[in-house]
Amino acid sequence: MPNLKEKIQTISSELKQQLAHLSQEKELEALRLSFIGKKGAITELLGELKNLTIEEKKEFGPLIQALRQEAEDGIAARKKFITEQQSQAADNQARHFDVTSYVPNAPTGHLHPYTLFIEEIQRIFLSMGYEIWDGPEFETEFNNFTALNIPKDHPARDMYDTFWTDQEGYLLRTHTSPVQARILQQRTPPLAGIAPGRTYRHEAVDASHDFMFMQCEGLLVDKNVTVAHLFATAQTFLRALFQKNTLDIRIRPGFFPFVEPGFEIDMRCIFCKSGCSVCKQSTWIEIFPGGLVHPNVFKACNIDATQYSGLAFGFGLTRLAMLRYGIDDIRLFHSGKLKFLEQF
Ligand code: PHE
Numbered sequence: 001m002p003n004l005k006e007k008i009q010t011i012s013s014e015l016k017q018q019l020a021h022l023s024q025e026k027e028l029e030a031l032r033l034s035f036i037g038k039k040g041a042i043t044e045l046l047g048e049l050k051n052l053t054i055e056e057k058k059e060f061g062p063l064i065q066a067l068r069q070e071a072e073d074g075i076a077a078r079k080k081f082i083t084e085q086q087s088q089a090a091d092n093q094a095r096h097f098d099v100t101s102y103v104p105n106a107p108t109g110h111l112h113p114y115t116l117f118i119e120e121i122q123r124i125f126l127s128m129g130y131e132i133w134d135g136p137e138f139e140t141e142f143n144n145f146t147a148l149n150i151p152k153d154h155p156a157r158d159m160y161d162t163f164w165t166d167q168e169g170y171l172l173r174t175h176t177s178p179v180q181a182r183i184l185q186q187r188t189p190p191l192a193g194i195a196p197g198r199t200y201r202h203e204a205v206d207a208s209h210d211f212m213f214m215q216c217e218g219l220l221v222d223k224n225v226t227v228a229h230l231f232a233t234a235q236t237f238l239r240a241l242f243q244k245n246t247l248d249i250r251i252r253p254g255f256f257p258f259v260e261p262g263f264e265i266d267m268r269c270i271f272c273k274s275g276c277s278v279c280k281q282s283t284w285i286e287i288f289p290g291g292l293v294h295p296n297v298f299k300a301c302n303i304d305a306t307q308y309s310g311l312a313f314g315f316g317l318t319r320l321a322m323l324r325y326g327i328d329d330i331r332l333f334h335s336g337k338l339k340f341l342e343q344f
Pocket residue numbers: 174175176177256259289290291312313314315
């Protein structure tokens with residue numbers, strides 16, 4: 001029966017060809033049914049055996065059995081191959097989440113030294129019961145000068161090289177003291193707060209002068225406020241800031257039209273014991289101007305000066321930051337130089 005022999009060969013090569021192209025388990029099952037299922041090609045072939053002579057049975061029986069075996073083995077092998085491929089694919093995908101893989105350093109931003117320093121100052125004053133206030137940099141002549149007992153044509157205006165503006169009666173504030181005037185006009189004592197912020201003066205720029213710098217104003221108004229409160233506040237603040245329990249201060253008279261009496265408060269040099277370039281060989285650093293609020297300021301802001309007294313101070317925040325961080329050139333603050341900024 002050459003016919004049967006050919007059939008076996010055709011089925012065998014078809015089986016091989018189809019198996020090689022399968023990639024889905026579902027397709028594999030369909031293939032299984034079409035070859036060795038109940039009505040499969042090989043099963044039918046086996047069914048035909050009974051119609052053959054004994055001689056033929058002997059010849060073709062083993063061949064068809066072998067073909068059936070070939071189909072079973074081929075399907076099993078292909079199934080294994082497909083599952084392996086699938087788990088390999090899943091594996092490849094999981095590699096995207098490899099926690100040990102290299103991640104290049106991404107640069108992150110950080111806070112400007114001014115921001116860090118202001119936060120430090122605020123923490124200290126908040127711990128002493130002060131509030132945090134704010135005021136505009138574009139200020140009225142009234143708040144910056146007149147309310148602070150510096151009327152028009154008063155020689156004290158010469159202390160401040162002012163940036164005037166096109167708008168009559170407006171200027172860039174020359175100090176943070178106008179925040180005092182604003183608060184006193186808005187609130188009734190008792191009150192206590194600080195106001196850190198930018199100030200502007202028409203100055204030639206060098207390593208220790210800038211036309212824009214920062215100050216921090218302080219104001220405390222209540223009944224029976226004395227200079228003792230001012231000195232204690234200055235000392236407590238400076239000791240906390242420089243973390244030195246024994247840091248001494250000294251008091252000298254100072255003139256500011258909006259305080260009476262007025263003082264310059266110095267602190268012991270934090271860099272030396274017997275004189276250095278920072279303290280100009282004096283061992284003292286001038287740091288903290290202040291005084292008691294002048295009655296004329298109270299009057300201008302409608303506060304009863306017979307009932308209340310207050311202390312006020314306004315230190316150079318920029319200068320203090322330079323001392324605190326050891327910065328020797330004021331221009332670095334606004335230089336945008338990363339080499340400088342990244343140190344904080
Ligand atoms: N505003 C003053 C200045 O800029 C400093 C100061 C503030 C002095 C408050 C006394 C009281 O020079």
